[in-house]
Amino acid sequence: MSVTELHGDRAPDSPATPPDAARPPRRPAPLTALLTRLHFYAGVLVAPFLLVAALTGLAYTITPQLDAALYGDKLTVTAVGGQPRPLADQIAAARAAHPDGTLTSVQPGAGERTTQVVFAQEDLGDRQHTVYVDPYTAEVAGQLTTWFGSTPATTWLDDLHRNLHLGDVGRHYSEIAASWLWVLALGGVVLWWRRRAAGRARARHLLVPDLSAGRGVRRTRGWHATTGVWLTVGLLFLAATGLTWSRYAGANFGAGLDALRAGTPEISTALDGAPPATGGGEHKHGATATAPAADPATYDRVLGAARAAGLSGPVEIAPAAQDGAAWTVAQTDDTWPVAYDRVAVDPAGGTVTARSDFTDWPLLAKLSKLGIQAHMGRLLGPVNQVLLAALALGLLCVIVWGYRMWWQRRPTRADRRAPLGAPPARGAWRGTPWWALLVGVPMVAALGWALPWFGGTLLGFLVVDALAGLLARRRRSVPVSPAPAGS
Incomplete structure (x- = not known):
């Protein structure tokens, strides 16, 4: 027996073997397959919530500049004077301009900032009425209906980001987005890392997209994955901090x-x-005591x-x-x-x-x-705003590329044409090691309890996926009646 035959290599004079036949498609590990299917479904179904959150969050990043443009005459003084007037004089001027309501707080002005005298009124609900006073002249600069210090424009954008102006019902959207954002971010990093470890991507392509790839799903996946890796830390931060203010997970x-x-x-x-x-x-924006x-x-x-x-x-x-x-x-x-x-x-x-x-x-x-x-973009001033805007824009790109991959993976052959790409194959959990299930199931259950909208939507994914699989098996098992004789 020759060395070639011993090692199973093709002899020089043997017929050429097609690459596809010589190298059968690699089956992903059960955990990878399971994570791929979860990442796909969560990306397709949760991405619209993330898209809205990214767009509204991007709009919120410009609120300091928007306030300065819309309310600069109220928030800042015309000219900085010498010693500020006593607060008693400023409060008296504010009370004369707005005799209704109960005075709940005063924020003394200094430098270019005006003094804010805040009144609570029953007809305003959780809003307040703020009178802005020039601390150097004790003259009223203007009045606004505010929400714990936020101007009307900032309040409107804040409500848009938190609940789409739908109240408590609308808060569910932002909680779903925050509950799944960290899952999608970490899951994407793990999948991209395992792809590199399996030899299908170079190490540098973890952080740099593969520009040598031709047009199609491979190039789109490179941009989607590497951008997601760069954004991971920021997205995890947004998810964690957003959940602390959510309705159920925040409680x-x-x-x-x-x-x-x-x-x-x-x-x-x-x-x-x-x-x-x-x-x-x-977390509270301010005191509400009367x-x-x-x-x-x-x-x-x-x-x-x-x-x-x-x-x-x-x-x-x-x-x-x-x-x-x-x-x-x-x-x-x-x-x-x-x-x-x-x-x-x-x-x-x-x-x-x-x-x-x-x-x-x-x-x-x-x-x-x-x-x-x-x-909220306040901690680091303009730098904080730029970082948040970059995160929002990056997340928008990742979402668009994800949907583009779904479109590019659709079958285009005449006998298999489909409007969208098929999801990864189901049944990966059956090959998952017992120890992974023993550890993973209780951990996921605990997360589902702590993050109710994560647990509820995950359960919904599993139920729908199981029903779809059951219907597919039933269709395959229905016997086909033979054609009548002579037809």
């Missing part, structure tokens, strides 16, 4: 912070030395005590919700390095009765707060 997140005592700590406003209330994981009428001069006294205690920069003064309690003054500087220290001040004596510094917050509370500010 579970808040409950988890409470259980771990890792929520934002409350500051005690009691004047009798009572301990502060337990912290909570719920306070009794107070002497405007008290705001100057409370602000002076807070400044003496070291609270610099922009702050918000909130009067007590009832008599006999301390007022709170909180720093509101969202730009890094952030300033979120708070003090409670006795309005009568002007003494600090309690303090809560950002450095003392639990780690999870700090990460949650910073993550939300970065998600």
Whole structure:
């Protein structure tokens, strides 16, 4: 027996073998096949939610510039003067311009910023009425209906991104998008890595698309995958921070912070030395308590005590919700390095009765707060806006390329023509190792409980896929009646 025959190679004089016959198509590993099918279905069915979230999020990134263009005459002063007028004078001017409602907070102006005097009104629901006052002249610069500090334009875009202006029902769309975004991102990276490990793509093509590939699905897949790899960290960040504000997953997140005592700590406003209330994981845009009428001069006294205690920069003064309690003054500087220290001040004596510094917050509370500010484009200023816009544009490209691959994979032969590409073959889970199922099923169940919209839609995918497979098997098993004799 020759060496050639021993190794199974073709002898020099043997007939040529077609490449397809010599190298049968590679069957993917069960886990890869299962992940491929999940990635395909989630991409096709969830991508519309992600598309809307990316478009609305992209629009939201320009809100600082939009506010400056639309409301610059209210948010900023005409000319920076010398020493600001007392808050009592500014509040009196705001009250004269808007005599209705209950004063709930004051944000003193400084530099180019006007003072914001906020009033709550029952007919506005969760909105407030904000009067903007020039701190140097105590003249009213304008008034707006706001949502915890957000202008009407920003509020409109925020509602569009969160719920498409459909209220609680619309919030489901954004929660579905955030619940699946991390699954699609990580799943795509794993699939692309395994493809490279299997020898079908060079290592550098993990981060650089294969430009040598001809037109068609291969080139589209290269752009889809490599762009997704570059975006992965940012997409995981958006998914995690978005879920903390979602309706159901966000409630579970808040409950988890409470259980771990890792929520934002409350500051005690009691004047009798009572301990502060337990912290909570719920995220709030601002205080909503309605306070009794107070002497405007008290705001100057409370602000002076807070400044003496070291609270610099922009702050918000909130009067007590009832008599006999301390007022709170909180720093509101969202730009890094952030300033979120708070003090409670006795309005009568002007003494600090309690303090809560950002450095003392639990780690999870700090990460949650910073993550939300970065998600909203505030933490790093214009750089933050550019990064969010790049993520949104990149995600839009990945989605378009994904649908394009679906179109390019469609059969085009005359006897097999189809409008779209077929999904990956089902049944991969039957070849999955038992240990993977033993670990994976409880883990997925736990994730489905923590992220209800992920678990619900995943269950829906499985049910629909199982029914489709059952119908397909039934059609194949129906016997074909023989043609009548003589036909």
